[in-house]
Each structure stands twice: as structure tokens, then as C-alpha cells.
Amino acid sequence: MRLVRQNDEYRARGVKAVRGARGAAPAAVRGALALLAAAALASGCSAAPPSSGTPGAQDAQGGTRELEAPPARALDSYASRLRAAHHARVAAAKRWGLKGVPLTAPPPPARKPVITTREGFEVEDGEDLPPVFTTVPTEDRVVFLTIDDGAEKDPDFLRMMSELKVPYTAFLSNYLVKDDYGYFRRMRDLGAGVDNHTLHHPYLPGLSYEEQRHEICAMQDIMREQFGKRPRMLRPPYGNYNRDTLVAAKSCGVKYAPIWNEEVYVDHWEYREDDRSLHPGDIVLTHFRGKDEWDGTMVDDMRRFLNKVTAEGYAVARLEDYL
Numbered sequence: 544m545r546l547v548r549q550n551d552e553y554r555a556r557g558v559k560a561v562r563g564a565r566g567a568a569p570a571a572v573r574g575a576l577a578l579l580a581a582a583a584l585a586s587g588c589s590a591a592p593p594s595s596g597t598p599g600a601q602d603a604q605g606g607t608r609e610l611e612a613p614p615a616r617a618l619d620s621y622a623s624r625l626r627a628a629h630h631a632r633v634a635a636a637k638r639w640g641l642k643g644v645p646l647t648a649p650p651p652p653a654r655k656p657v658i659t660t661r662e663g664f665e666v667e668d669g670e671d672l673p674p675v676f677t678t679v680p681t682e683d684r685v686v687f688l689t690i691d692d693g694a695e696k697d698p699d700f701l702r703m704m705s706e707l708k709v710p711y712t713a714f715l716s717n718y719l720v721k722d723d724y725g726y727f728r729r730m731r732d733l734g735a736g737v738d739n740h741t742l743h744h745p746y747l748p749g750l751s752y753e754e755q756r757h758e759i760c761a762m763q764d765i766m767r768e769q770f771g772k773r774p775r776m777l778r779p780p781y782g783n784y785n786r787d788t789l790v791a792a793k794s795c796g797v798k799y800a801p802i803w804n805e806e807v808y809v810d811h812w813e814y815r816e817d818d819r820s821l822h823p824g825d826i827v828l829t830h831f832r833g834k835d836e837w838d839g840t841m842v843d844d845m846r847r848f849l850n851k852v853t854a855e856g857y858a859v860a861r862l863e864d865y866l
């Protein structure tokens with residue numbers, strides 16, 4: 544019960560922060576874009592021709608002559624692209640055996656929410672250290688997908704996620720990925736975030752400060768070599784950390800230490816909170832695991848994840864867009 548109560552307070556605070564952070568103008572722009580997107584999707588999904596054009600009045604792109612002023616044409620081509628993207632997602636959802644089409648995330652927030660450490664997860668004097676959080680304070684009906692370790696390197700998984708346009712962030716542990724960084728560069732090139740999950744996946748609080756610093760900062764260096772930049776995020780293995788972890792992480796460029804509020808496996812879900820539900824802004828964890836360890840593939844795991852979040856009305860958003 545304690546966790547639930549704390550999280551309610553946390554979410555209440557988060558909502559307030561978001562309201563304070565967003566101005567009216569960006570909200571109006573977002574609203575207009577959302578309306579446009581909704582209109583485009585609605586027309587894209589029906590068999591009816593574009594509205595109100597007399598026969599022959601349509602140009603090659605399917606727009607009407609009334610829409611030929613440059614800004615309107617730009618909007619029309621934007622709508623066409625949205626329609627095409629939506630059709631591609633419908634086809635991909637069918638191809639990958641999903642029960643529904645994954646929902647499209649809203650545009651990234653114009654002003655980033657203020658991320659603070661979740662209540663009950665603080666370290667002493669930790670105000671200036673990377674925040675440890677399980678949920679991003681947002682009113683958007685989104686969750687964030689994070690995938691850890693890196694043992695399984697399934698090409699079907701890459702295809703599935705890129706065809707469905709589902710964003711995610713991978714937290715990599717060097718000893719599991721060093722035989723094939725190329726796989727994770729392809730993943731990065733397809734739009735995934737790649738971040739730090741230490742060299743050897745140790746229980747960090749059991750190590751000295753210097754040992755922790757090596758586990759975290761040497762991985763920062765390797766990832767910079769492999770991906771061209773240092774990660775901004777560290778996920779401490781098992782979600783375990785102490786003050787030294789966060790001090791060490793900060794010393795080599797880490798800004799955030801996201802953990803998770805739900806975990807999805809190929810055959811079930813686990814929840815941090817007693818209400819056993821998804822909440823807006825929740826971070827969901829899963830792992831790069833395949834049939835050797837699980838009774839299913841990464842594709843099966845993603846099917847379980849996407850079917851639930853879609854059925855409950857959540858879109859999957861990019862964690863990086865909110866930080």
C-alpha cells in the first residue's frame with residue numbers, strides 16, 4: 544500500500560509540474576496537429592474519396608484545387624504522409640500477428656517535464672545527482688519501452704519494431720553485446736536509443752566507489768567508441784544502486800537513471816505497484832532474451848507487450864523525447 548500511496552503523490556506532483564511547464568501556445572499547436580492527424584487518419588481508413596471535391600477537381604496527390612495555396616498544400620502532403628504511414632502500420636500489425644494497430648504517440652512535449660527521483664528512492668544528498676525514476680510525469684497516455692542486457696540478437700525483432708514504428712531504449716551490458724556491436728548499431732540506426740547497463744552487470748552496491756566507477760565509466764567509453772556518443776542514461780543492474788553509483792555515473796556524463804514500473808516477460812507481466820496497472824508515463828522493462836531462456840522469442844514478447852498497451856489505450860513513446 545505504501546508504494547501506491549507514494550506513487551499517487553508522485554503522480555499528483557508530476558501532473559502539476561507538467562501543467563506548470565507547458566504554455567498555452569504549444570498546447571494549441573499540438574492540438575491542431577492532433578486534429579489534423581485524426582482527420583487524416585479517419586479519411587485514410589475509409590474507402591470514401593477525399594471530401595467535397597467535384598469529380599476531376601483533384602490533383603495528382605488526391606488534394607483539391609481549393610487546397611492549392613502553399614501552406615494548405617504542405618498540410619495536404621503531411622496528411623498524405625500520415626495516411627500512408629497509418630496504412631503501413633495496419634499492414635505491419637497484421638503481419639506480426641498483433642490484435643490491434645499500435646497507437647501513434649503524441650508529438651514530443653514542447654517543454655520537457657521536470658524529472659525528479661521517485662519518492663522513496665532517494666539517496667542522501669542526492670539532489671544534484673542523476674534522478675532515479677520509474678514513471679515520467681506526463682498527462683500523455685504513453686508508456687516507454689526499455690529493453691535490457693543484450694544477450695539475444697534477433698533480426699526479426701529489429702524488423703518488427705521498425706515496421707511497426709515502435710520506439711524503445713536498449714540498456715546494454717558490454718559482456719553480452721561485445722561479440723556483435725554491429726547488431727546494436729543497426730538498432731540505433733533504426734531509431735532506438737542505446738544506453739549504459741555497465742560492463743559486467745554486477746550488483747553495484749556491493750562494489751567500492753572505484754569499482755563502480757569502472758563498471759559505469761568504462762562502459763561510457765566503449766559506447767562512445769561504438770556509437771559515437773556517450774549515453775545520457777544508466778540503468779543500474781537489477782535496479783540496485785547507492786549514492787556512489789549516482790556520483791560515479793554523474794562523473795562520466797550520465798544525466799538520468801531510469802528504472803521501471805512494470806516488467807513484461809514472454810508469458811506474463813509484473814508490477815511494482817499494488818494496483819497492477821499501467822499509468823501514463825510508466826517505464827516498462829523487458830529483456831533481450833530468446834528461446835534459450837524463455838518459452839518464446841523477442842517477437843512473442845513484443846506481441847504480449849503491444850497487445851496489452853494498445854488494448855488499454857496507451858501509445859509507446861520515445862523516452863528520450865521526454866528528457
Ligand SMILES: [Zn+2]
Pocket residue numbers: 691692740744780781
Ligand atoms: Zn540487466
